[in-house]
Amino acid sequence: MKYVALNLVSTLLMLTSIGLLYGLTGTLNMAQLHISLAEVQNPVAISTLAVIFICAFGIKAAIFPLFFWLPASYHVPPVAVTAVFAGLLTKVGVYALIRTFTLIFPNDLEFTRDILLGAALLTMLTGVLGAAAQYEFRKILAFHIISQIGFLVLGLALNSPLALAGSVFYMVHNIVAKTNLFLISGTAQRLTGSYELNEIGGLYRASPLLSTFFFIAAFSLAGFPPLSGFWAKLLLVKASLDQAAYIVAAVALITGALTLFSMSKIWAEAFWKPHPQEHCKNLYSLSGAERFQRLLPVALLALITLALGLVPEPFIEYSLGAAGELLEPDDYLNAVLPGTTH
Secondary structure, X not given: OHHHHHHHHHHHHHHHHHHHHHHHHOOOOHHHHHHHHHHOOOHHHHHHHHHXXXXXXXXXXXXOOOOOHHHHHOOOOOHHHHHHHHHHHXXXXXXXXXXXXXXXXXXHHHHHHHHHHHHHHHHHHHHHHHHHOOOEHHHHHHHHHHHHHHHHHHHHHHOOHHHHHHHHHHHXXXXXXXXXXXXXXXXXXXXXXXXXXXXXXXXXXXXXXXHHHHHXXXXXXXXXXXXXXXXXXXXXXXXXXXXXXXXXXXXXXXHHHHHHHHHHHHHHHXXXXXXXXXXXXXXXXXXXXXXXXXXHHHHHHHHHHHHHHHOOHHHHHHHHHHHHHHHOOHHHHHHHOOOOOO
């Protein structure tokens, strides 16, 4: 119910801001808005619109303090549904923020930068601290969705090519790793009978292959080198240091360390320790068809995580190219409005 109510509020705010934007400029074409909004001599109205957009997309992205709907809802649906939601749904909100504030409100980013930066840091910390306090597999992962969204918004707040490249790379990495972790949690529940960490265990001995896939996804999420999460966080930390934002870099590193703590807790409780009742099933106790259905997507996602981490150069180059297009949208403007000069 919280999810429905908050998303209705988000939609209402978004439609309101779109209506106000049209009233201010007379257009909803994003390329035209880039030009028209720069000519509006009403900075208060522009900043107000920017804040409304942050609230609208911030609810969908689950940024601080608009995130409380997510941990209350993501442990309820079937795990296959949650895996898709975890991988994609909140990223849509972040994508909308990035597109909106690099194309429509680039001249107002100095005002909104502090709002986005504060929200990013608080999102990272509240998410990772919430995860550290949980003892249920899916709830830990749900709180980490919030924490990871903070990293994505951080790239936009820092507003440099390297920072935005970090956000782009981080988004790809996180979609893969987070989806995989939720799928693994579903298989863990199938084998042990519960999502509660104090009620499960023995997965390492019963299913070494599943344990390996968890290790890859979990420690990539924590930023363990040389997995994909390490390179994504490295870009964002370096972008912070380049701007002498040492507190920002410190928060990112602390968040990574606490993520490692949570992932290690899952590893120790669900995989390493014996099952309290000694009845953890083996993967081979499942039918061949079910085993195939559960392992194939997990294996493919783990391979993608390894590829992103072991051969990061082409993905980083692509991310830098995407960041350049976001910050200097001349090609986009000329494609939509031929003859436009930025």
